[in-house]
Amino acid sequence: MENEDKINLFRNMAEADPSNELAHFSLGKLYKEAGRFEEAETSLKNCLEVNQEHSVARQFLGESLLELGRKTEAIELLEASILMAHERGEFMPRDAMSALLSDHGIEPPDLAAEEDTEAIEAGAFVCKRCRKARPGLEDAPFSGELGARVQEDICVDCWKEWMAMSIKVINEFRLNMATPEANDIYESNLREFLGV
Ligand SMILES: [Zn+2]
The missing domain is CATH 1.25.40.10 (Tetratricopeptide repeat domain)
Structure with a gap:
């Protein structure tokens, strides 16, 4: 579009x-x-x-x-x-x-600074969004380059926050996820929300 x-x-x-x-x-x-x-x-x-x-x-x-x-x-x-x-x-x-x-x-x-310095030094997974040492996602939440990026950067808690937000995105934009336009809007909101 x-x-x-x-x-x-x-x-x-x-x-x-x-x-x-x-x-x-x-x-x-x-x-x-x-x-x-x-x-x-x-x-x-x-x-x-x-x-x-x-x-x-x-x-x-x-x-x-x-x-x-x-x-x-x-x-x-x-x-x-x-x-x-x-x-x-x-x-x-x-x-x-x-x-x-x-x-x-x-x-x-x-x-x-809010960073978990000790955990970072110990090499723990640190979420790029909340900058906390929290569990990461076990699998990519969806296929493709963006899904891999989310798994690499984002913790489970932030992903759950996006899941709640995505309902609002689908409702407020009345997205029909079968269309490319809807996927475009969904993806740009996901990128914005998670910073990926
Ligand atoms: Zn996080």
Whole structure:
């Protein structure tokens, strides 16, 4: 699907159901990627109206505000969001937001490292998403390169979190998994959620 088609699809979904968090988020992400930062701001704020704890929506909103030259607003949002993401154990958006602040000459909040140093030194499996030494998946959850990557990088707990999230993805996007478009949307949400 072309990006413009995706924008239309998600816009229709968001208009039909203003409580569709994932449609607002996907729309905001596409607008940001297209350099349409004012529209990105609106969609990401709509997403945060439905779920104010969406860390990646906060990250993208911060980026969009910086692109719009609204530095004070962006810094205020990012500082609060870094702490929130830290508390939720969402380290990828946390670190991405810290890097955004650093790039703009602002010292990010100082947060203690969360890594299981001893386990890492002992060579234990460490999940790339939660950065904890937790059991990994015994088998690839599905075939192909992406399935192998998930098994290599992701712990059982994070995979279970995605399983719960994937139900929301299928419902909110009304995915018919028999179609390539639905698989495309499913896969990009999986990649985003697990960081693979
Ligand atoms: Zn994990």
